[in-house]
Amino acid sequence: MDIYIEQYKHEYKSAINELISDDSFVRKDIIVCLENYPQYGIIVRDGCEVLAVGVFNGIDKKSSMTLYVKPSRRKEGIGTILLKAIEENMRNSGVEEIVCDFKANESEKLFLYKNGYRKWFYSNFMVYTGEKLTVDNCQIMSYQDKDYYQCQKISSEAFHKMRLLVGLESTLSSPSEKQKSLYKENLKNIFVLKQHNEIVAVSILDDNEIDSIAVAIDKQGKGYGKKLVSYSVNKLLDRGYEKVSLWVVEGNQAKDLYEKLGFKTVRIHEFVIKDIR
Incomplete structure (x- = not known):
């Protein structure tokens, strides 16, 4: 497996749309973030295939980030590689505290807790x-x-x-x-x-x-x-x-x-x- 990490470019937008096929809410969130903060986006690819994407939203002392890994390629360490890259970029940009949210589930919770995140609060998305x-x-x-x-x-x-x-x-x-x-x-x-x-x-x-x-x-x-x-x-x-x-x-x-x-x-x-x- 030849994994490459690189900064997001606009030409990856269609690949990211295809990548996030299982959750339209997350897809919209990440696409909007990448449109607003393309300079803070990161992708992980295996050859020509995009496997994961992440982005953070600005360089305030407390800033939020989000990431997504292709479901069939999870538990291979790709999420950890991407998360560390995002955190390093945020730290180098002067961010001191990271906020992240996810649809409540044990898998993502364990992944983030394992990497040093702690519970802040729960919030309801209402329509x-x-x-x-x-x-x-x-x-x-x-x-x-x-x-x-x-x-x-x-x-x-x-x-x-x-x-x-x-x-x-x-x-x-x-x-x-x-x-x-x-x-x-x-x-x-x-x-x-x-x-x-x-x-x-x-x-x-x-x-x-x-x-x-x-x-x-x-x-x-x-x-x-x-x-x-x-x-x-x-x-x-x-x-x-x-x-x-x-x-x-x-x-x-x-x-x-x-x-x-x-x-x-x-x-x-x-x-x-x-x-x-």
Whole structure:
């Protein structure tokens, strides 16, 4: 077996599409990652055949990575070779902590645990396929750049509270010019709900996914989350999507709301983490 490891090139895209034939969710995830971060992609091939692919998503101190090995060639050490190559590239790029997620199963769990990863949390991937939802009268409008600091505060405090409630370590995130700039570039996908001209909740969309919903911690339990989720679903349906998806951490009470609105869990992923400093 002549194994070669090399950086991903665009001409490998069709081979990777064929390689990941057993899981369309993983195929889409890896292809999108490679399109956004081609410089961080790695492939493993045996002659002309692509056996495995991996990619990491940027060079923040905490960054995520994903990898895939052809099912018929697993347990030959190919995954370990690829994983070590990705980790080395991440370490050399200044990444200190790696996040990885996978559809909960013993095989991948044992592989990652064996290589030093530890459990972080479980998350539910939920999908809505129904009709448009009823939205009670409320003031929902597009995000503006001047809203950044209020929206950042709401999101930071809401997700900090949620993480602590489900037993995860957490610190409040701080506003940054980088994030402010990213929000500004994404104006069309961010919406705020106001009550008496005060922002009380914020929603961020990404393609057909509700990327995040956050309600100010002193305004929770008043129905604002339901209104903004319903509005977000309708906005995506209006854009032509037939399915609306979102992730919710296991133990987060918001899952009950999503189920009542018609979302169904289609996958449960385990998220793992590893320090590579």
